Amino acid sequence: MKKFYVLLFSAAFAITLNAQVEVTFAVDMNVEAASTDGVFVTGNWMDDAGLGGEWQEPGTNMDAQLTDSDGDKVYTLTVMLPDGDYQFKYANGNGWANAEAGGDSDNYQADLSSCGGVDNGFGGYNRTFTIAGSALAITPYEFNSCNVSTVDVTEISTLSDVTIAPNPAADFTIVTYANPNNANHDIIVTSLTGQVVKQFYSIVDNTVRIETQDLTAGMYFITFRNELGEQGTEKFIVK
Numbered sequence: 001m002k003k004f005y006v007l008l009f010s011a012a013f014a015i016t017l018n019a020q021v022e023v024t025f026a027v028d029m030n031v032e033a034a035s036t037d038g039v040f041v042t043g044n045w046m047d048d049a050g051l052g053g054e055w056q057e058p059g060t061n062m063d064a065q066l067t068d069s070d071g072d073k074v075y076t077l078t079v080m081l082p083d084g085d086y087q088f089k090y091a092n093g094n095g096w097a098n099a100e101a102g103g104d105s106d107n108y109q110a111d112l113s114s115c116g117g118v119d120n121g122f123g124g125y126n127r128t129f130t131i132a133g134s135a136l137a138i139t140p141y142e143f144n145s146c147n148v149s150t151v152d153v154t155e156i157s158t159l160s161d162v163t164i165a166p167n168p169a170a171d172f173t174i175v176t177y178a179n180p181n182n183a184n185h186d187i188i189v190t191s192l193t194g195q196v197v198k199q200f201y202s203i204v205d206n207t208v209r210i211e212t213q214d215l216t217a218g219m220y221f222i223t224f225r226n227e228l229g230e231q232g233t234e235k236f237i238v239k
Contacts, residue, residue, distance in 0.1 A: 020080040021131060024231075025066060026140035027090045028149035030073045032108075035093030039066045039075045039143075042099065043088030043126070049079040059094030066090075070230055074140055074151050083133060087118065087126040090143055100144035101125040108144040115139075115146035116193040129194040137223040138194040140233055148221070149233065156230045158183035159206075164222065168237040169212045175222060175234075179206040186225045192218060212238045 025041045040058040047054045051063050058064075066075035091099040092108065101110045103123025110125070111117070117125035129138055140149035162177040175187070182204050189198035189210060197220070198210055210222075215238045225231040 019133075020082050021133070022078055022135045023081045023129075023131065024076055024078045024137045025088070025090075026074055026076045026138060026149070026231075027066065028074050028140055028142045028151060029068075029092070030142070030149075030151065031145070031147075032092060032143045034068075034073070034075065035098065037093040038062075040064050040091045040094075041066060041077055041088055042091060043086060045079070045081055045086040045088060048081050048084070048086075051079075057094075057096055058091030058099055072151050074149060076231075081131055083131045085128070085130050087120075087128050089120075089126050092143060101127075110144045110146075112146055115141060117146075132195070134196045134199060135188065136194060136196050137188045137190060137225070137231070139190055139192065139221050148235065151232065156224055156226055156232050157228065158226045158230070159185065159224065162224075162234055164234060164236045168239040169210075170239055171213050172209055172211050173236055175208045175210065177206050177224075179204070183226055188223045188225070190221050190223065192220070 029039060037059060041064055042056055042058055044054040046056055051061055066077040068075045089099050097106045100108045101112050101124040103109060112125035116128045118128055120126045142149060158181055159177045159179050164173055164175050166173055184202045184204055187200040187203055187208055188196055190196055197215060200208055217238050219235060219237055221233050221235055223231055223233045
């Protein structure tokens with residue numbers, strides 16, 4: 001009987017250890033026109049997402065293609081991943097030469113060190129993110145750049161007139177918006193490197209108070225996502 005209980009505990013622990021959460025990649029292609037071959041994301045997250053291997057060449061696995069469902073030129077892909085530290089990069093078209101921040105003689109080169117990028121060993125950079133038990137909406141940057149996407153929450157059809165005040169915030173900030181159809185919205189707060197620090201699910205009210213005393217000073221992003229899959233991001237600062 002004692003052995004049965006030990007095995008049961010071990011199985012439960014393994015299930016908890018391997019739990020996966022939703023991760024959404026997003027890249028803004030408003031500055032760099034999207035290739036007719038597609039926009040892709042690659043990295044060492046692919047095997048954990050069930051895509052059959054890490055760092056697959058862009059364009060060789062269509063399950064790693066991002067799409068723009070609402071026509072705002074912000075391309076997204078949502079996958080399920082376990083906790084961990086990951087590296088990734090976007091590609092505008094097929095092949096490694098079209099991956100951003102590749103270095104050497106690749107088509108796209110940029111210094112991504114100021115937005116969490118790390119040396120890729122080939123004269124370029126990889127983007128990074130960390131999952132720690134909660135869903136992650138990766139900060140949408142412009143392709144091959146550390147410029148944060150300027151596409152904002154006005155792209156979401158179910159809400160409008162977003163205000164964030166005070167901004168900068170010291171102890172708290174209050175987010176208000178119009179929600180005429182009483183739609184449900186997930187509201188996810190992320191750091192500059194994409195780490196989820198606050199999250200509110202299925203919010204119908206049009207006012208949300210975000211406590212900021214436990215956040216380090218710097219820029220943060222509030223991502224709004226509705227039941228239609230539309231999402232947009234606003235920025236605020238903690239001082």
